[in-house]
Amino acid sequence: MRWRGKPRHSPDPCSDADTTRGTGRAASLSGVRAGAHRGKCERTHIHPDQPPLPLGKTRIGTPAHSARLALLLRYAAGTLEHLIDMTHIAFIGGGNMARSLIGGLLKTGTPAANLRVAEPLAQARESLGRDFSVATFDDNRLAAADADVLVLAVKPQVMPAIHHELRDTLQRKRPLLISIAAGVRIDQLERWFGNLLPIVRCMPNTPALIGAGATGLCANLRVTPQQREQAQHILDAVGITRWIEDEALMDTVTALSGSGPAYFFAFVEALENAAVAQGMPRETARILATQTCLGAGRMLVESNEAPATLRQRVTSPNGTTQAALESFSADQFPRIVARAVGAATRRGEELAAALDKD
DSSP: OOOOSOOTTSOOTTOSBOTTTTSOOBOOOOHHHHHHHHHHHHHHHOBTTBOOOOGGGSOTTSHHHHHHHHHHHHHHHHHHHHHHHTOOEEEEOOSHHHHHHHHHHHHTTOOGGGEEEEOSOHHHHHHHHHHHOOEEESOHHHHHTTOSEEEEOSOGGGHHHHHHHHHHHHHHHOOEEEEOOTTOOHHHHHHHHOTTSOEEEEEOOGGGGGTOEEEEEEEOTTOOHHHHHHHHHHHHTTEEEEEOSSGGGHHHHIIIIISHHHHHHHHHHHHHHHHHHTTOOHHHHHHHHHHHHHHHHHHHHHHOOOHHHHHHHHOOTTSHHHHHHHHHHHTTHHHHHHHHHHHHHHHHHHHHHHHTTO
């Protein structure tokens, strides 16, 4: 990186030390002199190719130290944004989840020129190009050729087949590899595409289609801090993200948030049917049940209170809610849910094991 400012031995206009006399005496920055120095600092230091000088030249607690710290933070934020803007991202697969991620990235400022998609279906390619103005390909290798980040947005059962096309390309370029295929383990991805690749395994869910997703991410040891930021930036475009340090818990993520939307749909469906059985018109029952689910979800998110606290608050002693909850308890509702999550977790493990045979 070329340094365009003054040499490091020159007096630092942001320093609170009198370096011109070599005495190290503190020099206060006040009045017109301080304003002039602040202006010079901003002109000298905020440059995309020139980082601010380190904090070590300023005394903690002084105006100069605070100014330098602010400059460092601004530089760091600008550097990350610059790196993300310069990143070329290729998607293998142009289905619903890829479309959601592309749309989210465009909304957060990623240029369309930085995105490309490989999709075998001509109609889907035309739709992607028309809707998002991104480059589309029918050849996975062409899409992946110059990518800094490669997002594998395909079904798990397709993964073993595409590695024959991509392995050589990925070994030459060694981009960050992001997989959103449910149940596919990092060691399987390393075996198929090469164990020298930085790999992030992700498990998004279908609310990502409306920008309200929940995604768990897990990285191998070759992923750098910068690449973790890149992966999180991509998935943050469609909702919230959480890093999972123990990959064994990714099957739990799949069972919790990956499959979770279907649990809520099933519960709302059961509420609707129960109301219809009592004589309520189905349309009315659906609207009331759906809005109740939405309102309860918003309360959980926006109140930052535990579900148990909110449940207790709405449950009056000897009231209707208590009667319903006691019925749930008699039918062992918590155990029903635990068994369901356990079944989904085991199925995820089984699906991953089946891929080991390929």
